[in-house]
Amino acid sequence: MNARIFPLLLLPVTASAQGFAGLGADSDGFSTPQEPAIFDFPSDHGPHDDYRIEWWYLTANLEAEDGTPYGLQWTLFRSALTPNGGEGWSSPQFWMGHAAVTTTDEHFVTERLARGGIGQAGVTAEPFEAWIDDWQLTGLDFDTLQMTASGPDFAYDMALNAQGPIVFHGADGYSVKSAAGQASYYYSQPFYDIQGTLSLPDGDVAVRGQAWLDREWSSQPLSDDQTGWDWFSLSLGDGKLMGFRLRQTDGTFYTSATWIEPDGVTTAYPDGAFDAQPLSRVSVAGRSVPTQWRVTLPDRGVDVTVQAINDAAWMDTSVPYWEGPVTVTGTHDGVGYLEMTGYE
Amino acid sequence: MLLNVTDLRKSYAGPDGALPILQGIDMMLNRGETLALTGESGSGKSTLLHLVGGLDQPDSGVVEVDGVDIGALDDAGRAAVRRDKVGVVFQQFNLIPSLTVGSNISFQARLGGREDKAWIADLSTRMGLREHLAKYPEQLSGGQQQRVAIARTLAAKPALVLADEPTGNLDEATADTVMDLMLELASETNAALLMVTHSQRLAGRMGRRLHLRAGRIDGSPT
Amino acid sequence: MTKAGLLALLSHWRRNPVQLFTLVVGLSLATALWSGVQAVNAEARASYDAAAETLGEGQFAQITSDIGTISQADYIALRRAGWLVSPVIEGRLDGVRLIGLDALTSPGGIAPVGLNDGAMTIDMLTAGVLFATQDTLDNIAEYGVQTVASPDVAPGVILTDVGTAQRLLDMPDVLSRLIVAPSRPLTQIPLGDVMPNLTLRAPQGGSDLGRLTDSFHLNLTAFGLLSFAVGIFIVHGAIGLAFEQRRPVIRTLRALGFPLGRLVALIGVELLVISLVAGAIGVGLGYLVAAALLPDVAATISGLYGQSVSGTLQLRPEWWVSGLLIAVGGTAMAAAASLWQLARMPLLASARPRAWAMQAGQGRLLQAGVAVALLILAGVLGWLGSGLVAGFGMLAALLIGAALALPVVLDRVLAFGAAQAKSVMAEWFWADTRQQLPGLSLALMALLLAMAANVGVSTMVSSFRLTFTGFLDQRLASEFYVYADDEEQALALRTFLETRVDKVLPIQSVEQNIRGLQSEVFGPTAHETYRDNWLFLNAAPNAWGDIENGVGAAINEQLARRADIDIGDEITFSGRSFPVLGIYGDYGNPIGQVIVTKTLFEDLFPAVSALRFGIRMDADDVPALAIELRETFGLAEANMINQAGIKAFSLSVFDRTFTITGALNVLTLAVAGFAILMSLLTLATMRLPQLAPVWAQGLTRARLGQIEIIRAVLLALLTAVLALPLGLALAWTLLAVVNVEAFGWRLPMFLFPLDYARLAGFAVVAAVLASLWPARKLARTRPADLLKVFSNER
Structure with missing residues (x-):
């Protein structure tokens, strides 16, 4: 029952579903991202209640000592029903947490939902603390974090240390999502070293690897003719690549990408520079989902094949989507994460 | 005069209106007399027997049994006549299936309050039923059952014994034995015997003979 | 050809509309009672489910x-x-x-x-x-x-x-x-x-409510099944008769080359159509039955368990489907034997109806054996079993065993009667009754079950009522109860009253949450009224003494049950813990209740003062005092409760709660009566060969008719006599086994000979009513029809 409620909360009062999870909804009454983007840290690590939707989105590519690959996800979504509202139980803020661990043959997912205003979930900027129930992502500052999450069949406890600076996407953090100008504030910390323990049904596994944390908030991140996106965060030998393509109802795509050099210097690419084409599809949770891609960014000589470690990384949550670790081969070798939404 | 029938008429409701069965019958019978009623199927001989026995009601005419006009009696009156004056032996289903042979034999006599134990015992012995008294009718053969029926009828010492094809279901030898006994015992009790039969041979053993044709007596009584 | 065959078969119903009526009515009644009870059950269950989901309890x-x-x-x-x-x-x-x-x-x-x-x-x-x-x-x-x-x-x-x-x-x-x-x-x-x-x-593995009310529903379902079984007896009889009477038609059709398989199929289709029509009528009737019973069921359940059930009926598709299915299934069951016989009937079999109901002696022996085995099983279950399932298992074995034993027992009784007979009529009456027994035994079994259920349930209900009346006398000990609107008025009232009555007993209460359950805490004045009148279901030694000394509390059974509190457990309110020393019955109260002594209450809740008073006085003076209070204090009518009035009200609520069982009893008995009627009608035609010789030897048809009625009365009376011990066994099971599971305590069993006599009277009336028509029919049989028995043309 409650699993059905959260998508309802993402809908504006009058509209039917628009775009993926209602993200194409009107921004009436909410603040909207403006250019130029001016950030104020650490307070911008905290929530922006006057925007409709916001997330703290961490993915990690991990390896056990024997080289076995794992993927990990820790996400906290904030959704506001109205731009301003009551306190306590009447608060219009709602929180949704997703945690997952992906192995080569299994995918563990769990979800938490919470009302704002009562302390069950929230984020504070300084000291940084993001939590929902017993899940936490906390640290004295944004560079050194502890992270826990737990479900009925898995748990993890991780330590993160940033090895590089925060990077900004689009125009210094103002990330345009459509030709019509919909945009979000979007920055990342892609340089975390991560290590810790995964608790899985077969026992605890010590792992280490690299994590990528996305921060994004907006009130209308998609235009109403966009049905979903395919998003890549790839760690390649000589740099990192964030690229996405937004699928539009007319069959065209809107793409955007950021090339991140090891020292954190970024190059933003406009629509059309980055391309991703499905190579093969698999059937997951009754849907046909592409889990093998050809990803190109000619300007950087990138022409790679991206392959899911586990095709079945389906997030069977209130808002369902595909999210899982990938390996990269071709002109560049590496690992990364793939997120695909809006596959119905 | 035990039985006096005058201008007896009876019809049954048929598909095309009333179907006349008896169209004016006159006949008489005294105690000790035996009379055979013969005729084709549907000639009305069984109906005549039924009316004489108080088993059914005539449309018109008079049936006097022992001086009583049974046509004028009500249901209870006719039942009393059946109980007290008449004994009937039918071709089949004469016996009460829930009672033993012994009880069947004495039933009518006891019903009429005329039980004569010595006579009944004698009757049972002569009918060859002694060893069957505790049995139920269904355990007996057809001939035995008819003998029980005759014994039952004579046990009550009725003035008028009516028999409707009493041996019709029996083979010839058995029929003869049964017939002999019936005639013998009827004469012993000085009863009048009126018997419906197809068989010329059996009819020939009776004192008189009436032939019915289409509800009327055919020719003069012999 | 099929059409011609069908017309020939259907012509039977045109010529025997009463038979068709019997078939349809019997099946409709059976389905109606079944689906009515199911509807009531489904509705009540839906309400519980809503409640259980609402509360999240149990699950x-x-x-x-x-x-x-x-x-x-x-x-x-x-x-x-x-x-x-x-x-x-x-x-x-x-x-x-x-x-x-x-x-x-x-x-x-x-x-x-x-x-x-x-x-x-x-x-x-x-x-x-x-x-x-x-x-x-x-x-x-x-x-x-x-x-x-x-x-x-x-x-x-x-x-x-x-x-x-x-x-x-x-x-x-x-x-x-x-x-x-x-x-x-x-x-x-x-x-x-x-x-x-x-x-x-x-989690409690099924909600409390579910568990509490399961047995009630099980009772209803058992009633529904019983009624349906009774109805199927009727259908079985009607179908059997129709098959017998259609033997000549069937023989002729077959002689004319109509394939047997198609004939069987035609009859199957015909029965399917009839059962669907009758099933639909039955479900409709069942809806009416349910609609009529539901307010009473709601009252019963809210009275018994403090749980409200919505008093309106919604048409749920599952009733329709299950009602129709059971009608078709029941018909199939009832017709199986007849169809089987038809399928195996040799072409040249006699067209004359056999006495189909007559059983072979060997079948009778087998039946007696099964009956004895079932009765032994019932005894073993009663001796060794525990729990609701064993209780109902025992009931089932007992009832079915007794029903199977009935014809055997009656046969022995009738044989004994025959042996005692002096007159020839008596001898024939006993013998003939005995011979009729196989044909009537299905209907008599139905009557036995209906009557036993009636005896059992009415014994349980009456025992409960008697216990409850005593309980009310305990609980409403004061003659008059007065409620003040506020504390000021309470004080004035008390002063006013104390000079006028024998004793004013303040009733002070406060709402508290006990283990998460909303409850009322009472602090009555220590007075012999309470000591004398409050009886515990379960208590520690010297419970009242300790409670009066302030060292413990008494709680009502509802609280004990829902919060799983036993004697000696501690409950906490107002920051202090108290051992539970006594648990008392608190019929009809939906919420928990705790009683502590007055001094302790005042200690715990100093701010609460009594707004209610129980008043001991001469009962005759109550109306005068009420008028005085109204005039002096402007006290509203609702603020004054006359003990006599509240007792009458409580009893009326209580009685209403059991009207449903009464209604079902009457309906079941009526259906059993209908079964007798139809069995007699069925037998009437086949009985002519048995009756004709008696008639020919000097009995009037009217007398034969009278004997038919006497026979029905005798059989009903004998069945009633046999139903009594069975019903008492049923009552004992309900009180000592089922009630313990459902209500949590064992009720004393009282006997109500007058009720049983009245019930026997009802059974006789039902038998007379059922035999009137067949008797009249027999009395009016044309002599020609009787004479046909003897003639060669049959």
């Missing part, structure tokens, strides 16, 4: 606090320790139960309210929406909160968001209890480490 583990409430901070702390708990707050709003839930965390959402509407969901979570049935909504004032009529919410309950409930109840940051979701995170911290003051209660 999920719960966390409660000894002090009755849990702070919201503790709730958050538990969530943050990995406990997937969901808050529940309960209270009363204008006397209606208000339940606040959090749809986001509750494992059942806020079922039974379906949240498919985004706008509604947002309103509910932020502005507040009250969900309840329209009746319930009509009973509350306007709170400036949107209301939504929602038929699936349990009657008498308002569902809303936990925040809205806190606001309306003015209980900020307070929760009543927490529902624990089945899913547990790996790293959950043990409850004792997080919140040692809270208690985890395991």
Whole structure:
């Protein structure tokens, strides 16, 4: 029952579903991202209640000592029903947490939902603390974090240390999502070293690897003719690549990408520079989902094949989507994460 | 005069209106007399027997049994006549299936309050039923059952014994034995015997003979 | 050809409309009673399900606090320790139960309210929406909160968001209890480490209500099945007769070359159509039965269990389907033997109807053996079994065993009667009755079951009523009860009353949450009235003495049951713990109740003063005093309760609660009567060869008819006599086995000979009514029809 409620909360009062999870909804009454983007840290690590939707989105590519690959996800979504509202139980803020661990043959997912205003979930900027129930992502500052999450069949406890600076996407953090100008504030910390323990049904596994944390908030991140996106965060030998393509109802795509050099210097690419084409599809949770891609960014000589470690990384949550670790081969070798939404 | 029938008429409701069965019958019978009623199927001989026995009601005419006009009696009156004056032996289903042979034999006599134990015992012995008294009718053969029926009828010492094809279901030898006994015992009790039969041979053993044709007596009584 | 065959077969019904009527009516009645009872059950169950979903009870583990409430901070702390708990707050709003839930965390959402509407969901979570049935909504004032009529919410309950409930109840940051979701995170911290003051209660495996009311429904279902069985007897009889009478037609059709398979198929289709039509009529009738019974069922259940059931009936598709299925299935069962015989009948078999109902001696022996085995099984179950299932198993074995034994026993009784007979008529009567027994035994079994159920249930109900009357005498010991509007008036009233009556007993009470359950705490004055009149179901030694000394409390059975409290357990309220020393019956009270002594009460709740008074006085002076109080204090009528009035009211409520069993009893008996009627009619035709010789030898048809009635009365009386011990055994099982499971205590069994005599009277009346028509028919048989028995042309 409650699993059905959260998508309802993402809908504006009058509209039917628009775009993926209602993200194409009107921004009436909410603040909207403006250019130029001016950030104020650490307070911008905290929530922006006057925007409709916001997330703290961490993915990690991990390896056990024997080289076995794992993927990990820790996400906290904030959704506001109205731009301003009551306190306590009447608060219009709602929180949704997703945690997952992906192995080569299994995918563990769990979800938490919470009302704002009562302390069950929230984020504070300084000291940084993001939590929902017993899940936490906390640290004295944004560079050194502890992270826990737990479900009925898995748990993890991780330590993160940033090895590089925060990077900004689009125009210094103002990330345009459509030709019509919909945009979000979007920055990342892609340089975390991560290590810790995964608790899985077969026992605890010590792992280490690299994590990528996305921060994004907006009130209308998609235009109403966009049905979903395919998003890549790839760690390649000589740099990192964030690229996405937004699928539009007319069959065209809107793409955007950021090339991140090891020292954190970024190059933003406009629509059309980055391309991703499905190579093969698999059937997951009754849907046909592409889990093998050809990803190109000619300007950087990138022409790679991206392959899911586990095709079945389906997030069977209130808002369902595909999210899982990938390996990269071709002109560049590496690992990364793939997120695909809006596959119905 | 035990039985006096005058201008007896009876019809049954048929598909095309009333179907006349008896169209004016006159006949008489005294105690000790035996009379055979013969005729084709549907000639009305069984109906005549039924009316004489108080088993059914005539449309018109008079049936006097022992001086009583049974046509004028009500249901209870006719039942009393059946109980007290008449004994009937039918071709089949004469016996009460829930009672033993012994009880069947004495039933009518006891019903009429005329039980004569010595006579009944004698009757049972002569009918060859002694060893069957505790049995139920269904355990007996057809001939035995008819003998029980005759014994039952004579046990009550009725003035008028009516028999409707009493041996019709029996083979010839058995029929003869049964017939002999019936005639013998009827004469012993000085009863009048009126018997419906197809068989010329059996009819020939009776004192008189009436032939019915289409509800009327055919020719003069012999 | 098929059409010609069908016409030939159907012509039978045109010539025998009464038979068709019997078939359809029997099947309709059977289906009606069955589906009516099922409808009542389904409706009541739907209400419980709504209630159970509403409360989240039973299905999920719960966390409660000894002090009755849990702070919201503790709730958050538990969530943050990995406990997937969901808050529940309960209270009363204008006397209606208000339940606040959090749809986001509750494992059942806020079922039974379906949240498919985004706008509604947002309103509910932020502005507040009250969900309840329209009746319930009509009973509350306007709170400036949107209301939504929602038929699936349990009657008498308002569902809303936990925040809205806190606001309306003015209980900020307070929760009543927490529902624990089945899913547990790996790293959950043990409850004792997080919140040692809270208690985890395991799920109860089916709700309390479900368990309590299961036996009641089981009772109803048993009644439904019994009625259906009785109805199937009728159908079996009618079908058997129709087959017998159609033998000549069937023989002729077959002789004319009509294939047997097609004939069987035709008859099967014909029966299917009849059963569907009769089933539809039956379901319709059942709906009416259910609609008529439902208010009584609602009263019964709310009276017995303090649980309201909505008094309106909704047409649920499952009744239609199950009703039609059972009609078709029942017909198939009843017709199977006849169809089987038809399929195996040699072409040249006699066209004359056999006495189909007559059983072979060997069958009788087998039946007696099965009966004895079942009765032994019943005895073993009664001796060794425990629990509801064993109880009902024993009942089933007992009833079926007794029903199977009935023809054998009656046969022996009739044989004995025959042996005693002096007159020839008596001899024939006994013998003939005995011969009829096989044909009537199905109907007599039906009568036996109906009567035994009647004896059993009425014994249980009457025993309960007698116990309850005594209980009322205990509980409403004062002659007069007065309620003041406020404390000032209470003081004045008390002063006024003390000079006029024998004794004023203040009744002070305060609402408290005991183990998460809303309860009332009473502090009665220690007075012999209570000591004399309160009887415990279960108590520690010297319970009243200790309670009067302030060292313990007594609680009502409802609280004990729902919170799983036993003698010696501690309950906490107002910050102090007390051992429970006594548990008392508190019939019809929906909420928990605690009694402590007056001095202790005043110690715990110094601010609470008595607004209610029990007054000991001469009962005759009550009306005068009431007038005086009204004139002096302007006391409203509702503030004064005359003991005699409340007793009468309580008893009327109580009696209403059992009208349903009464109604079902009458209906079942009526159906049994119908079965007798139809069996007699069925037998009438085949009996002519048995009756004709008797008639020919000098009995009138009228006399034969009278004997038919006497025979029916005799058989009914004999069956009644046999039903009595069976019914008493049934009653004992209900009181000593089923009641213990359903109500939690064993009721003393009282015997009601007058009731049984009346019941036997009813059975005789039913038998007379059932035999009147066949007897009249026999008395009017044309002599020609009787004479046909003897003629060669048959």
